[in-house]
Amino acid sequence: MSVPAEAVPRAGRREALVVHALSAAAASADAVSYLGLGRAFPANMTGNTVLLGLGVATGDLAAAGRSATALVAFLLGAGAVGAAVAVRGWSRGLVGALAVELLLLAALPAWWLALPGRPSGWPQHGLIALLGGAMGVQSAVTYRWGRAGVSTTYITGTWTAFSIGVASRLRGREAGKSTGPLHREATVLGLYALTALGVAAAFTAWRAWAALIPVALLVLSVATAASVNRARTVRAG
Secondary structure (H helix, E strand, O other), X not given: OOOOOOHHHHHHHHHHHHHHHHHHHHHHHHHXXXXXXXXXXXXXXXXXXXXXXXXXXXXXXXXXXXXHHXXXXXXXXXXXXXXXXXXXXXXXXXXXXXXHHHHHHHHHHHHHHHOOOOOOHHHHHHHHHHHHHHHHHHHXXXXXXXXXXXXXXXXXXXXXXXXXXXXXXXXXXXXXXXXXXXXXXXXXXXXXXXXXXXXXXXHHHHHHHHHHHHHHHHHHHHHHHHHHHHHHHHXXX
């Protein structure tokens, strides 16, 4: 089946939209969890591991337990995708994994809003586990997808790719050579920061209702990813 020439750039734009929506979802998850669930990071395992170590070192075992819950759930989510989707590159399996992430995120506000007060104890750990598992799934999806230089959760790698790109661009300009654009990394980094700011404001105003924000972003991600997969299937056929 022939594919119109304009379909290829359209598919590229849809893939970029998936990356951006997932990045915003991860920033939302971190912001909601940090502000409402005891300062645990479900997406940022670097910061979460530091908080785990600090909790143990200072004797704050409650904080260490929250960080440990996020870390274990993250590893389980990522491991499940790694076991289920063995091949790198875009596939229907990755779309299915994003749908699982959506279910995990949708369970978060449903449970949280049903609680009589601020989450604590086992409900708090359960909510953190939902977010950690969802972010583990998302991290494994982007890893299997193979978007070089861009991660939608642990953005240290994206910062690294951006800084290397800037240095290469400056060196290439001095040598009179053209270099690739940096808009992909810059957009992810900007989105992450702005989304965290916006969700923090939303949480201050709406409390647990702000947990619906990452759900909405995952709906957009799954719908767009399914569209990308259909376009790739048609192109391959």
